[in-house]
Amino acid sequence: MRSSSILLVFTVACVSRAEKPPAAPGPPELAWKTMSRDQRMTYMEKVVVPEMKPLFVAIDPKRFADFGCRTCHGASFDDKTFEMPNPALLKLPATPAGMIPLARDKGPWLDAMTTRIKPKMARLLGLAEYDVDHPQPDAFGCHGCHRVE
């Protein structure tokens, strides 16, 4: 499939373990919205990538063998804006009814995204999880990474 050996350069041999103190300052001690660009970069590299990689590898070990900044950020990694959401990711339907075909065709993905990826990313950012019944402006949901129709 896709061979992106260049990305191997970004595979840092630094693995964080739950019992150790965080590898970089960040939420919840330091609120994400107050963090500088440099602090965000370091937190992404030292905490987000090592914490999120196993969840993606569990979905598809081959596809996510080179998991890193570009997996989530896409082109915004290359132009260094790190803007999210990433337009290259699947554009999600805006309504629960629209999710039905996705649930049929992409069941395991949807399950992993809903029950593991979104909650963990929200926690790493120190943000509440977006809840359709009680939408909060600062909450983190699928739309934090994916565009929504």
Ligand code: HEC
């Ligand atoms: C698991 C997905 C994921 C990975 C992997 C990831 N990021 Fe992020 N990153 C995000 C999300 C989501 C946001 C937006 C958070 C928010 O809502 O403000 C973000 C935001 C950022 C920001 C802040 C952008 C801004 O506008 O202030 C920077 C800088 C950044 N990431 C750098 C990196 C770097 C460098 C790497 C690799 C070492 C990386 N990210 C890996 C998901 C990821």
Ligand code: HEC
């Ligand atoms: C932290 C960022 C992030 C969040 C939050 C997130 N996703 Fe994803 N999603 C991704 C990435 C990265 C991929 C894999 C893209 C790839 O294979 O390169 C993906 C893949 C998917 C796929 C499979 C797409 C395909 O082409 O096969 C579906 C479906 C999906 N996400 C749905 C969701 C839903 C629904 C939510 C909210 C419950 C969600 N995602 C939350 C980052 C995210």
